[in-house]
Amino acid sequence: MKKITFLVMLIPFWIQAQIPSYYNDVNLNLSGTNLKDELASKIISTHTNFLSYSQVWDASKITDLDPSDATNSNVILIYGYNDTDGNYITDRTRSKDANGGTAGTDWNREHTYAKSLGVPNLGTSGPGSDAHHLRPSDVTFNGQRSSKKFASGIGNAGDSNGGWYPGDEWKGDIARMMMYMYLRYGNQCLPTGVGIGSASATPDDMIDLFLQWNAEDPVSQIEKNRNQYHGNSTNAFAQGNRNPFIDNPAFATQIWNGPQAEDLFGNSVPDTEAPTAPSNVIASNITNSTLDLNWTASTDNIAVSSYDIYKDGIFLASSTTNSYSVIDLTLNTTYDFTVFAKDATGNTSGISNTETITTTNIIDTEAPTSITDLIASNTTSSTTSLSWAASTDNIAVTSYEISKDGVFLASSTTNSYLVTGLMPTTSYTFSVIAKDAAGNNSTISNTATTTTLDVVSGNDIFISEYVEGSSNNKAIEIANFTGNTVDLSAYSLKRNTNGGSSWGAALVLSGQLINEAVFVAANSSSTSVILNVADLTSSSDALLFNGNDPVGLFKNNVLIDIVGTFNNGTANFAADTTLRRKTSITNPSTTYNVNDWDSFSTDTFDDLGSHAASGGGTADTEAPTAPAGLTASNISETALDLSWTASTDNIGVTNYEVYKDGTLFSTVVNTSINITGLSAATTYSFSVTANDAAGNTSTNSNTVNTSTIDITSPSTPLNFINTNTTQTSTYLSWDISTDNVGVSDYAIFIDGILLTTTTNNFYNVINLIPETTYAFTIMANDASGNSSTLSNAINVTTLSSGGSGSGNELFISEYIEGSSNNKAIEIANFTGNTVDLSTYSLKRNTNGGSSWGAAFNLTGQILDGDVFVVANSSATSTILNIADLTSSSDALLFNGNDPVGLFKNDVLIDIVGTFNNGSANFAADTTLRRIATITNPSTTYNTNEWISFSTDTFDDLGSHTVSGGGNGISDILFAHSFETDWDGWIDGGSDCYRINSQYSFDGNYSIRIRDNSGIQSAMTSSSYDVSAYENLEVKFDFYSDSMESNEDFWLQYFDGSTWQTVKAFVSGTDFNNSEFTESIVTISAATYNFPANAQFRFQCDASSNSDAIYIDNVIVTATSGIAAKRAIKPFIQKKVKTYSSNLPEIEEMNFYPNPSSIATKIVAEIDIEDDIVNVEVLIANVQGRIIKTINIDNLKNEYFEQNMDISNLKSGIYFVKITSNKGLNITKKLIVQ
The missing domain is CATH 2.60.40.10 (Immunoglobulins)
Structure with a gap:
């Protein structure tokens, strides 16, 4: 038992001493300004979410909930206190939904560090919207504090020692918030700027008063709740950073000296024990895009602080409970979910069980219910409030679309909307439709029609209602229709007792009164009906009037408005009566006129708290001045701050409209805004206009063009x-x-x-x-x-120098001495390496003399297994089309009696002809081609190494073959065009079809694959033995029809055991719709297994059966040895042509047979349009070199056939192109076996 008792006593100390993991990277052993700077860096770097001013409302309704209220209905009001005086202004709590900026029972966002005390002004963004110092406060109490500096005091909140005392309960909260603001915003928020007192004990601008408050008032639960919420960046309205002085008030003593504050960290015992792993992770309520996760809670030696949820191994979210609702999933998709538990120290449990689910594939066609009760209310000269009962849906209503006069106005996720920017005295008709996530829309709602009020303007505020009821039911209502917000501190009420000759004591007003609003001052002993709408309650003389007591409204102690006649004796002008100013009156008057008032019976309060004015003023047509000095600051990747100089107006500026790239971005009431949601490294253009209550708009401000920064690094390259x-x-x-x-x-x-x-x-x-x-x-x-x-x-x-080629040096493989200037030298590389030609040159031995002519230096590179052609620049186009280098230099002016030498570093390594052999014609008008067994150069000319061809034979120029393993293997596994049947391919099913359509690349037929039905959306080849090869080259043509962005199709390969995706072709990235595209994909044995039963597959992965790919002309070439090396190339894809409904001039061209080894016939149909054309048929190899040319002149018929002898062409793929003098152009593949 003693042992157990000891543990129970130890645990509270342990928990108290626990240091949050937030400070793991902070050196807490520092002191003075070093610790201050360290903590400042921490809270700045973790402040990742910058709340808008409106989002502070949302955050406060969570962070400032009364911990003692089990219903979570009320928020704590700073400066408030518990009492029984019936004065709601000083209440400590209030309904969380009573937020607002007007007087009465609303609560507002109190800037504990007053905005105007910041240097510069804090505004309502950045420091002005930092929730760590914004606290709920009664509107009137907030106004009484105004921008007063904090000062010493005792008891409840109120004016004290020339400043404002926050109250005994709140002074520690204030001190710690001011310390946070100082660290977070530096000199903009100096403690000496917001508090009254000396700084004798501190090394900088911290004042002793705040150090004293921090030590005297311990951290409260509400402070801890706020700090915990904002420190968790996954919370919806959390900033991501913490207030260090709430976590440990002793930080203040450690930095600034002064009285010792409580040390919540102390000498902590490190917690290294992780929670147990969550168990029984179960998914429920699974839909197309959502599900609920639940699991058995973990246990921990201290406490589990949160759970991390992972989706498919990637972090998704955190939860403080053992459940989580997952959203934004994809329909008909399988997901794996796991969960980890964490404690406050950061210890993490083992992984939970894996819950595998598949989302549903329910097509939602059911629309939300229609709205039948749309109403417009609280209409002013420029605004109206729309509201309606929420629609229902079989899944969920996601938004509402509001239309004004039949034109889309805005979207809302709630069942209400405030319409702004309306014109005075104008009728508007509104309607609403409900929408769900599937895009289903309800039918249109009933219409709500409203007419805006006239613009009313007065020169000052006035008394709009006078209540002299039974007992103490006394109230004065004051209205503002000046067009501006009015500061009431210059105004007061006085009573003229019994209509005597003097005024009584003044009741000084406070707070602010916005345009078109009222302010109610009431006797503090009035009925609750009055008190509930009162902005100020008092038992002062001014609110003890009877029916014979006139009441005056004074400004700077000068009478501006009166109810009753001053010094009129004891006449009862309003005994037991409510007087209400007529709506036509918009200005005060020092003369009482009974015609200005409507009279009501005793205790009539039904209109107290609101007042309408219908005219009497002059319509406002004057626009505000343009905002000036627009600047951008604090620019990040996704956000920036805009600020500008306030506009002026004859009545008053009501708001500013901020435009981004010419489009309205936001409407604000202040002269600054935090712009979020931007893209990194992007230039934006901003401007601002000002509006007034009458709807007048200024001209544009200056334009600011600014670019966001980019500090995000690319992802690390993978699969290198x-x-x-x-x-x-x-x-x-x-x-x-x-x-x-x-x-x-x-x-x-x-x-x-x-x-x-x-x-x-x-x-x-x-x-x-x-x-x-x-x-x-x-x-x-x-x-x-x-x-x-x-x-x-x-x-x-790298390989050894023996290499994989069959030669050790470059050599001359062809010599052309043709008619006129048809001169060319072909150089071949079978060394096994790519060779840099910069050390090589050609020279001519003129007439077989005793010296070499000038050298022609070569440039560029020659790949292993390739050739390099050098030609006279005046040669025929057939040679020039093949040549890699052309020149008219001496080396290329040879005749049949001029030997040509290949030199390396100016040393002869190969020769055609015999040096210094006189004028013997060894190759006049002749083409010499090296025989296939020669793979190395020689400085001795041997006629047995050469085959002689007749004048102007160029058909093999640009390629060369060697025997003895030099070329390796290059076999065409298959070439399928699907013109007669499936060519051995397997039909996958209903979404795969051999089709005759205009989308076929060649001929009439291709294979259409569509939708995403698995194998049914696929075409699969027969099996092939590829075990003897090193590379497979897959060439094919395709056409895309209606494929949506990011939809794709795959080329897959069966490696003997599994199917693997070699390449995914993505719409919008790899191809576009309505285009014919040619693709080449290389499959390497270094990456994939090459079995005896390899197969190929094309499979579509679209979203509907209207999204299709048409596959045509599939050719697979298998290579090994040098041929395999030459085949290695990156993925190649190019658009060949765009489909048009207009028939091309060459309507069709085919070869019969194709593939072939001896001869083939071109069959073409041409739209000649009663004209005569000359046709040229060009045959080129895959390198683009023209091998053969056929000319057909004076063609008159629309249909022609032409036989071609291809017996001298090597096996491989060729392109046949038909052109004409009339602009005809078409290209087809020809396969030579």
Whole structure:
């Protein structure tokens, strides 16, 4: 038992000494201004949510709830106190829904650090809307405090020692809030600017008074509740930061000395024990987009503070209870949910069980119920209030759309709306519809018609009602129709007792009276009906009048209005009577006129607290001056502050309209606003106009153009890999990074040193050293200079110098000495590496003489397995179309008796012809082509290495083949155009269809896949043995019809055991609707398994069966060896043409047969329109080099056939293009086997 007793005694101390995890990164061992700066940095960096002034209402209704009220109906009012005097102004609590800015029983947002005391003024954003110093307060009490500085005192709140004493209960709260404001906003909120007193014990501007209050008044529960709420950034209206002096008042002593405040941290015992894992996580009430999660609560040695909920392994939200409602899910989608428990120290439990659910797929077609009770009320000259009973829906009503005179006005999520900006004396008709999340709309509501009042303006406030009822039922109502808010501190009421010759003692008024509002002063012993509407209660002389006592309204002690006649004796002008000013009266008068008043019987109070005026003033047509000095400040990624100099008006400015990029953004009553919801690194244009109560609008302010900053780094590149490493090169690739604005480039590092930058997500590194290991990393950059963290490092070892090619050096593979200037030299590379040509040159041995001519230096690079063609710049276009480099230099002016040499670093390495052999014609008017077995150069010319062709034979220029493994394997697995049948592809089902349509790329037929029905939306190939290859190149054409943004389709590959998505094609990113697109995707054995039963699949992932993709001309080429290296290329996609309903001039072209190995026939149909055309048929390889040209002149018929001999073409893919002198143009693929 003793042991148990000991533990019970220890636990309270332990909990008290617990330091919140919020301070884990703060050095609490500091003191003085060092600790002050450390805490300031903390509360500034964690202040992540900047509340708008209106959101402070919402926050206060949560943070300031009375802890002793189990119904959570009332908020605590600062400065208030418990009493039984019946004066509501000093009440300590009030209904949380009684918030508002007018007098009476409303409560307002008290700036404990008065706005006007800040340097500069705090305004109503930034420090002016910081909830840590904004507290609910009675409107009148708030007005009495006004902007008075805090001063010493005792007892309840009120004026004291030349300032304002907040009251014994609240002085510690005030001190800690002022300390927070000083740390958070520095010199703008100096303690010496808001409090009266010396600073003898402090190292800066802190005053002794606040240190004393902090020590004398311990932290209250309401302070702790507020701090806990705002410190949790997941709460709806939380700022994210805390007030350190509430967490531990001793911080003040540690920083500023003075009296020792309570130390809530003390010598704490560290809590390292984590809560138990949550169990029995269960989802319920599952809909298309929402569900409820519940779980068995965890336990902890001290207490569980919160639960973290994860969706698919990603943090979703926190909850302080063992339940959470999940929203914004996608219909018919599977999700995994898990939960962790946390305690106040930050210890985290193990993971809960995983709850896997699938959202429903219910199509909601049921509209909300219609609104039948729409009304307009409280109409003024420029506003009216709309309200209605809430609609119901089978799922939920999400919003209401309000229309004015049949035109959309605004949306509201509640069943009321305040319409502003109306014109005086104008009739308006309003209607409302209810909407749900599925876009279903109710039928239109009943209409509510209202007419705005006339603009009324007076030159001063006046008495609008005089109540002289039974007993102490005495009240005076004062109305304001001046067009401005009036400060009442200059006004007072006096009684002329028995109509005598003097005025009694003055009752001085206080507070502010806004335009078109009233102020009620009542005898404090009146009936509750009067007191409930009174703004001021008193038993002073001015409110003890009887029916023979005139009452006067004074301004600066000068009479401006009167009820009754001064010095008129004891005449009873209003005994047991209520007098109400007629609506036509809008100005005060020092002469009592009974015709200005309506009389009512004893104790008539039904209109007390409101007054209407219908005219008598002059209509206001004068607009305010334009706001000036508009500036932007505190610019972040998503927000900024605007401020401007106030406009002036003949009556008064009522509000300002703020425009962003020419569109109305917000309406405010102050001269500043916090703009949120912006995009990073984006330029915006702002301007402001001023309005008055009559609806007059100023001209625009100056325009401010400003750009938000971007401090968000791109995501780290993932899946960084290398492929196709040779002796001197390797191919790097990675997933595309994301950024809040956009990735500008990627930096590639080799052994920690910057190699280069690229805008692509791939890069071919060259000029490496054989048999050497390199370490590569990459990082993503954006245009604002932000960089991601480095990717994973990959170590790459280049191959040995033996290489994978069959040669050790470049060599001349073709020599053309044709007619006229048709001169060309083809150089081949089968070294296994990419070769830099800057060290190579060509020279001519003129007439076989004893010297070489001038060198022609080569430039560029030549890929392994590729060729490089150098030609005379005056050669025929057939040669020039293939050439990589053209020149008229000496080396390219050779004739048949001029040997040509290839030099490296000016040393001969290869030759065509025999050097210094005289004028012998060894190759006049001849094309020489190196035989396939030659893979290396030679400085001795051997005629047995060459095949001779007749003059102007160019058909193989631009490509070369070697035997003995040099080229590797390049096989066409299949080429399917679907013209006759499915070509062996498997029909997935109802959403896959072989179709004859205008959306087929070639011919008539293609395969249409649509919707997102799984396999039913897919086409699947037959099985193929790809085990002998290194790469697969998938080429296909497609057309997109009605695909919505971000809908996609996939190319998938079966690797013998599972289907894998190789590439997702996304609408709006990879393709657009109504376009024919050609795509090439490479599948590498370095990434995927190449089995004996590989398959390919195209599958649509759209949202309806009207969204479709048309697949055509699917060609898969399998390669290995050098051919595989040449096949490696990034994903390639290009728009080929855009579909138009207008028929092209060349209506159709096909080849029969295709594929073929010997000959094929072109069959084309041309819309000649009774004209004669000349047609040119060009055959080009995949590198774009023209291999063959056929000319057909004077074509008159719309249909023609042309046979083509393709026996001399190597196996592969070619493009056949028909053009004409009339602008005809069409291209098709030809496959040669």
